[in-house]
Amino acid sequence: MSVEPKLTRFKQNVLSKYQIYNSIFMTLPFDAITKTGVLLPLFHETCKKGFANGDNPTTIVDTFFKKYQARRTKESQINLLFRFIQYIERQVVLFDAIEDAAFPIVNNMEGIGTLRNLKESATSENKLEELQNYLEEFKVRIVLTAHPTQFYPGSVLGIITDLTEAIKDNDLSKINNLFGQLGKTPFFKREKPTPYDEAISLIWYLENVFYKSFGEIYNYIQQNIYDDGKKHNEIINIGFWPGGDRDGNPFVKPDTTLKVAAKLKQAILKKYYADLKNLRRKLSFRGVEDRVIRLETILYNYSINLDYPEAISSKELIRELLSIRNVVVEQHQSLYVNDINNLINRVHMFGYYFATLDIRQDSRIHHSVFTTVIDYLIKTKNSSFPDNYHDLSEAEQIEILSKANDNIPDLEVFEDEMVYNTLKTISIIKDIQASNGERGANRYIISNNQTALNVMQLFAMLKIMAFKDELTVDIGPLFETITDLENAPSVMEQLYTNPEYMAHLRKRGSKQTIMLGFSDGTKDGGYLMANWGIYKAKELLTEMSRKYDITAIFFDGRGGPPARGGGKTHQFYASLGPTIEDKEVQLTIQGQTISSNFGTLESSQYNLEQLISSGIKNRIGSEKNKMSDEDRIVMNDLAETSYQVYKDFKSHPMFIPYLERMSTLKYYAKTNIGSRPSKRGNSDKLVFSDLRAIPFVGSWSQLKQNVPGFFGVGTALKQYEERGDFYKVEQLYKNSKFFKTLLENSMMSLTKSFFDLTKYMSEDEEFGEFWNIIFTEYTTTKNLLLKLTGYQELMENEPAGKASIEVRESIVLPLLTIQQYALKKIQELQKQGVNESDELKVFEKIVTRSLFGNINASRNSA
Incomplete structure (x- = not known):
């Protein structure tokens, strides 16, 4: 498809519609100042002409008031400026909704980078088997963060969603009502959101977008690329930071983390219950209907009360669904078997956790917390830490930490709130795993990680606090500044040569998660250096990890704008070449990136497919991407x-x-x-x-x-x-x-x-x-x-x-x-x-x- 039609489609379906709806919007009176909608275009024109003439903003505003509003008082002028701000904010919402509504028309949903295109080109080149093998080990993980890069409160996001639907249907009376609602709904938050509030607003996307789009993608792969009805690698999964990201956020407490984990579990149980309710209407057959009703009842009660005594595990749920499927296939001509498969796939993908809660804290906080803990252990006299621990070299400290198996029977001995909360957070990871499954919370990110000691301090504390028998948590160091990126390979080699840490990695599938931060990298080193520094670090970390037979899993802290590693993300992943490990693509998405790239079912599915195919493209065409x-x-x-x-x-x-x-x-x-x-x-x-x-x-x-x-x-x-x-x-x-x-x-x-x-x-x-x-x-x-x-x-x-x-x-x-x-x-x-x-x-x-x-x-x- 040529470039021209995309622009034409944009002009017809976005630009023209915006001009029409904006003219309706401008005539609506929202308050006592009915003239705002009339005056704003005049002010807009004054700004445009003023800047073209080289005027400054003060002259432009003064010119406007002199020319059109000379009789207004100073106070009334200021009021008009506030009204302009309110109108413009809502024009942005209108444009967002129109762009969302036009997404599947402007973008080719079956074009390059989509799964259908991928399957067709693999089939025509006789590479279908290669594609199947690749998908068995490839994963994309998007990690939702609450980083504040967007200012829409939940109520406004709801209006955008409804407005998008109304615009798709060209439903004028509904659009008019929503305009009215938009005019009356405040954008400004009187109080800061709590971390729990942030989690709730992102869980909305899990329930309303990702549950469906992840399912559609997985079903497509299973039915069209494998076509064997078997269980395969889940390919896409989702991570979650609100409630677990404590880095620089004093408001994330251990009970916040527990509350968010419980909310995630309830949310996914509700989705399964709703699917079972729909299935029950279809599977009205002998020997099947009663079983579906039983599951529906259990999940309904379980979603309301997480201590429900007759609850079943996610494994039992899948077993029962498979058994029901067999009966349908054998006795009822496979009627609605795809609907059953769709639910089995979703339970396979989301378990009882919905999204994996990552815990994150700064290495400097860890250092001071662990120093306090070690001082306490040394004082108890029966500790594995020698009295002169703090005077030892880094290598000697790492040696001791790798074997530490001390006990802290009671956290109350620590009066300092930061010490108590950090240790408590470590211990509740185990509780979340018991309730939501291991993948409910099995990763701990250390931000501002500079040394192997930073990793081993956490390694020791995880074992001391909660994981004596087996450590079921991956530790992910996050390297951010240019210097830290340069030092990263030697830090990892120190860890890989530690027998205890290596034994832990072997038990975790010989994989090591390494996070790289674009935002702070750019702030520290500028645009080109940050991106090149991360690229080189990935190459050296790949080489270092392969030397020790470890697969590096790179997790990119990418933001929305290019300055924070954003921009065209899938093109970036398709360009990395063979010297960088590419078994998984993991990246943070936040704020406006969530709503613009993943905010609707179409945009979410399209952008996820682009990410999947970008990793595959890099693998298949990687030699071409090798830099001379x-x-x-x-x-x-x-x-x-x-x-x-x-x-x-x-x-x-x-x-x-x-x-x-x-x-x-x-x-x-x-x-x-x-x-x-x-x-x-x-x-x-x-x-x-x-x-x-x-x-x-x-x-x-x-x-x-x-x-x-x-x-x-x-x-x-x-x-x-x-x-x-x-x-x-x-x-x-x-x-x-x-x-x-x-x-x-x-x-x-x-x-x-x-x-x-x-x-x-x-x-x-x-x-x-x-x-x-x-x-x-x-x-x-x-x-x-x-x-x-x-x-x-x-x-x-x-x-x-x-x-x-x-x-x-x-x-x-x-x-x-x-x-x-x-x-x-x-x-x-x-x-x-x-x-x-x-x-x-x-x-x-x-x-x-x-x-x-x-x-x-x-x-x-x-």
């Missing part, structure tokens, strides 16, 4: 140059002050979108290392200067141009799918930048020079990427994606203008020494409120 030595030298050189440029930029004396005073960074904490604090440390002073990656990347994106997605790329390319070696980069671009995907994702960051918005800063006596550094790098990067790709404009190869971004950016243009206007007013007031006043509070409120629509509109950054 010449190309590696160029790639490495580009990464090193951009790293240096980014490091110099980061250490510029204006870097932190600029973020603190010219961006929206400090307003993130006030938005109440996530349960965790917006920075790690407790100090009042802003320290770079304490910055969370999400507010960091988000603040650049609100400024429309997506620095983390491109900074350093331009200068690195320019060096080759100046040396007359640009052909080497062109060669790399032509040969390497990995490099090509990286640059395409970077183009997305450039496409979403809009420097006219903040051009006024270039004349600021304090920050002018700093703004110019960013703008120069942006221009250099843009020009050289166009030269390299031969495009006339950015994202030329993805016209539908580009068109979607353009509409979204256009919708929020007035919002960005209002936000900058308010930020400028705050700066002026603070320069006058005003740090407390009602006027200041109003402008701060405008900045905070305008964060929502801007972030939500960036949905297609995923």
Whole structure:
């Protein structure tokens, strides 16, 4: 299918519909100010013309009021700006719903990268058996995290879902009602959500999207690729972080984790009960109906009361369903046998846990907790830890930890809350496994992992606290900074040469999960270096693991925007080549990535199929993706140059002050979108290392200067141009799918930048020079990427994606203008020494409120 029709389909089914429904939406009065819908298009036009003329946001807002609303009082003007914000937020929702409704029309659901396409090409090339064998060992795991990258409360997500359906049906009266509901439903959260609230909102996706789309995909593979009715590898599974991710989140307590695990179990039991209820209507045969009714009754009672005395295990449930299936096949002409198979498949995939709850904590917290524990054990005098333990070398400490088998009979001896909670969390993993099955919680991620000692401290504590006989938990070190990525292979070798740790890995199927963090990697090393650093680390970790006969399972901490490892994810996985272990694809998905890529049944199924086929494509075409030595030298050189440029930029004396005073960074904490604090440390002073990656990347994106997605790329390319070696980069671009995907994702960051918005800063006596550094790098990067790709404009190869971004950016243009206007007013007031006043509070409120629509509109950054 050619590129053109996709753009045509987008224009017909998204753009035209948005224009029609938006004109209806603009005429609806939601409050006393009925003129908002009339005035917003005028304001939008004023913004567009103003920026084209080189005006700044303050001039634009003032011009608008002078021209159209001169008689308004100051207070009434501010009220109108708040109304504009409310309208624009809802326009973004409308566009989301229209795009969701058009998803199966705009995207080819049976085209390249789908399972049907995969099966057909395997059959035509006589590779069906190869495909079957591959699928027996390949897995995709998406891990839902509660990282706050989207601001929609649950009620608004519900409206988007209903609106999507109404738009599909062109049901005008329903659409009108939903517009009314949307106008009255608040977007702003008065209070921060608790981790449990976050879990509930993500369980909604499990129940309403993933249960169905996972099932459809698995059924398709079983019926069309295997066609033997047997049980196969489950291929796709799901991980879950809310309630288990304690890293930097003091609000995740052990009882939160237990509550979330119980909720996941209840949710899946309810889904099985609903399926059995439907089956019972179909299987009204002798010798079958009574058995289905019995199962239905048991699961209904079990889903309400997890201590239900007559409950059955998931194994017993599958056994009984298989037995029922046999009767149907033998005595009732296999009537509805596919429906029975579908339920058996789902029980096989989701067990009684629905999603695997990962536990995560920072190595620095572990270190201080375990130091306290070891001090306590040493004091008890009958411990395996010698008195001089803390003075021993790291290797000696690891040796002792690998054999530790001490007892802590009572956790109450630890008064410190962090110590108690960390140990309690370890011990409840066993309780969750007893209730939900081992896969209910069998993985512990150590963030900011730097050494083998970090892993062995946890290894010892897991055994001391709960797993004396057999450790049924995988430990996953997370390497994030550039230095940690470089050290990762030697850290893993230290672990692989430890007999006790190795024995544990052998019992776990000779697999080692290793997590790599894009967000903090980019924050630390810049765009090119983070991606290349992770690529090289994966190669070396693959080699190191294979040397010890271990399969490395790479788990990528990827966010939505390219600056956080996002962008076109499936293209990324299809480009890795043979030097990187690819038996499993595991990645985190969060915030707007969940709703934009997996929010509806169609988009979820399409994107999951793309992920499955990308891993397979990499396997089958991996030799083609291998980087030549010449190309590696160029790639490495580009990464090193951009790293240096980014490091110099980061250490510029204006870097932190600029973020603190010219961006929206400090307003993130006030938005109440996530349960965790917006920075790690407790100090009042802003320290770079304490910055969370999400507010960091988000603040650049609100400024429309997506620095983390491109900074350093331009200068690195320019060096080759100046040396007359640009052909080497062109060669790399032509040969390497990995490099090509990286640059395409970077183009997305450039496409979403809009420097006219903040051009006024270039004349600021304090920050002018700093703004110019960013703008120069942006221009250099843009020009050289166009030269390299031969495009006339950015994202030329993805016209539908580009068109979607353009509409979204256009919708929020007035919002960005209002936000900058308010930020400028705050700066002026603070320069006058005003740090407390009602006027200041109003402008701060405008900045905070305008964060929502801007972030939500960036949905297609995923």
